[in-house]
Structures are given as C-alpha cells and as structure tokens.
Amino acid sequence: MECNMGSSILCKSCLFSSILLLLVAESHSQGIVSRATYYKSSDGFGTPTGACGYGEYGRKINGGRVTGVSKLYRNGAGCGACYQVKCKVPLYCSEDGTTVVVTDHGEGAHIADFVLSQNAFAEMALPDMASKLFSYGVIGVEYNRIPCLYDADLLLKVHETSKYPAYLAVLLLFLPGADDITAFQLWQEESNEWKPMHRAYGAVYDTTNPPLGALTLRFLVTVSADYNYWVQLDNVLPTDWEAGLTYNTGISS
Template sequence: MELISFNHKLGIVCVILLVLNSALLCCFADSYTKSRASYYNTPDGYGNPWGACGYGEYGRTLSGGNVAAVSGSLWKGGSGCGACYQIRCKIGQYCDEDGTQVVVTDYGEGDRTDFIMTEHAFSNLARDSASSAKLKKYGVMDIEYKRVSCKYSKSNVLLKLHENSNNPYYFAILLLNVGGKCDVAAVQLWLEDKKEWSPLRRVYGTVFDYENPPGGKITLRIQMDCAERLVWEHPKKPIPSNWNAGQAYDTGLQF
C-alpha cells in the first residue's frame, strides 16, 4: 500500500513539474528582449529595394513599409529574412503601448542596435504624429522586441524565379510570404536520374540558386527551422519546364 501511495504521489509531482516547465517555456518564448533601434530615410519613408534579403521592390512595400534591417544575431546568415518582430519603445509619454510589427528585409549594424527600421515603421512606435516627431529626434533609442508569427492570410508561400535566372542554364529562386515563426533553412532539388535530392546554394538572404538544373519540371522541397525543429515541406506542384525569370509560383503551402 505504501509503495502504491508513493508511486501515486510521484506521478502527481511529475505531472506538476511538466505543467510548470511548459508554462515557463511559453512565458520565455513570449517574453521581450531589450535592445536598441534606429531608422533610415528614403524618399517615401518605405523600405530599400536593394535590401540584402534580395526581395527587391516586394521588400520595399512589404507589410505597408513596416520593414527593418537587423543585426547579425537576427540576420542568421540570411535565414532570418522574412521574420516578423513586435517592437515597442519605452518612453511613456511618446510611445504606443503595443508598438509596431516589422518584417526583416535587410541586414544592418548600427550603434548597438538590433533594428534599423524604415522611417514609416519607426513612426508607428509613437502614440501620434506629434510623438513621432519627438521620437525621431532621438535617432537611436531603447526598445524591446519579440519574435511573432507572420500572417499572410490571403496568400500561400510563393516561389519566385529570380531576375537573373536563365532557363535552362541557371536557376535561382526566392521565397515570399513565408508565414508563421519558421526560418527557411535549406532548399533542395530532386534529380530524377540519380533518384536523390541535391541542395541549392544560398547565394545571399533568401535567394537560392542551382547551376545547370535538370531539364523538364523542377521538383523542390523546403526545409523549415521552426524553433530548432527542422521540417521538410513539399510544394504541391513542381515548377513547369518552361519557367522564366520573374515568374512566381504558388506552392500551396501555409506555415
């Protein structure tokens, strides 16, 4: 009887510890990190079409221009491209309580900053236009941020053929509208004659390429890093054999 009672109590303790551990992990994952942020100017206050992620014009206006360049720790060799962050500043009389959300489209190191935001995004940290003008005078200021899920409810993940692609000699792609909190870790191409997957090279940012790709339809798979859990995702359809630079294909995937 005592052994049964002991095992019962031990079981209860284990359950409590598991619940507490899960709660702590959730709280940690949802916590803010202290840092600093600045902003850069463009003629319209929106993004830079030459950002290091390779998004081009798409990256300039993505999320209504609420985009940012990030430091190396968030850039992660380019796999941080497309990540979404909630940012808020802490100057009570000027800062909006919720702050604003930005999408990573570029790499940039500042004065101990993790974010160099567009002027448009930086302004959205403020309570109102008058407060925005006050914040801009700081130039660089203390903020706190956390990773949040990107949401593209009206679009699946898109595979876009980079403008430098040249069928059939050079195949280069970039991934657009990647939702959730996952990073693109790798892309592979199926070689039918060898019955094996072959890796594409990450050229920079979110641009992957493959020299002398196989003829015919191109089948890809995408490896997503979701909180250190690697998952392979397969687009619903292959890229047709008549692919050309600039074309975008719906993967049928949502993350």
C-alpha cells in the same frame, strides 16, 4: 519529417503547428531589450536593394513596415522573420509598438539591432509623437519574434538573376509562421536523389544546370535545434520557368 504537397492538409499542419506554440510562448515573454534606429526614404517604405534579395516585395511588404537587422540576420536565415518592436521612450511610445518584417541586413549606430523603415519607426509612437521619436535617432526598444500572418498564398519566386535553363535562383515570399528556412533541395529524376541548393545570399538559394522539365523542390523548416521538417513542392516550377516570375505553392497563409 517531410510534408508532400500531395497531402495539403498535412503540409498546412506542419507549417502552422508551431505557430500556436509560439503565440502562447510570446504572450508570457517580457521581450528582449535592444536599440533601434531608422533609415530615410521618399515614401517611408523599405528599400528594394535589401540584403535578403526580396526586391520590390521587400520594399512594400507589410505596408512598408520592414527592417534591417544585425545579429538577427543570421547569414540570411533571419530573412522574412516577423518581430513586434516596442519603443521605451517615456511619453512618446504606444503600447503596441510596431510589427516588422526582416528584409535587410544592417547595423545602426550604438549597436542598434533594428534599422527600421520610417513607416515602422513612426508606428511605435503615440499619435502626433512620431517627430519626437525621429529626433532621438536611436532609441531603446523591446522586441519579440512573432508569427508572420499573411492574407496570401506562399509563393516561390524565380529570382531575376536566374538564366534559363542553366542557372536557377529561388526564394519564398509570404512565408507564414515563426520558423526559419535553413535549406533548399532540388529533385533530380535521373539520379533519383535530392540535390542541395546553395544559399547565394539572404533568402536566395541557387543551383547550376537544373533538370529540364517541371521542377520539384523542397525546403527545410527549422523550428528548434532538435526539430525540423521538409516541405515538398511537387512540380512547383513549370518546364518553361522564367526569371522574375512567382509561382503559387498552393500553401495558404
């Protein structure tokens, strides 16, 4: 299936149809048992040097409630995913736990799946019990993947490593839903075909010698092993695109 920004209603339907299905599924889930630890920072937020390539966005998104993951990183396909994580320490843990966004790759001691920011780790605790959780270092948790919901439009960022006009690297910010982005392609007007982009690392896709002029891209949303679809972004980058800038896709979260 391919969504074209020329029909925005269809695109939004494509992106969000799976959200409702996942919400129903998660409500009946017992959660997956694992472990979590945390990393320190001066303000409790994330790190701008995370392996997903998000930079400052990866430090502050979701109020700094972010996480590095090990096996859930999946060579970068797990970047941007949201999880509800609940700790399992008697007397100290809240019922709701915390909701985190994956921004980094990392593995804590004792095979911890989640390496949470301090803000996220503390939010799992009951009031005035965060210090008790921190004293454990590594704790048992239960987690579920949940849809990401943002009060912002989906943005396409030209990564800072891009060099106009010979090298282009991009990534998506404020990606809604609970599905993976598994491919990016760039439209080649001269040859009338799509050129695959390479996953440089994390959430960053790149290509050399992109066409001159406004650029049309598309990304592949993978819902399951049997179902995926393309979302097309017509002329999403202007002729004079710049490294470090973000461009609105017109898709609302």
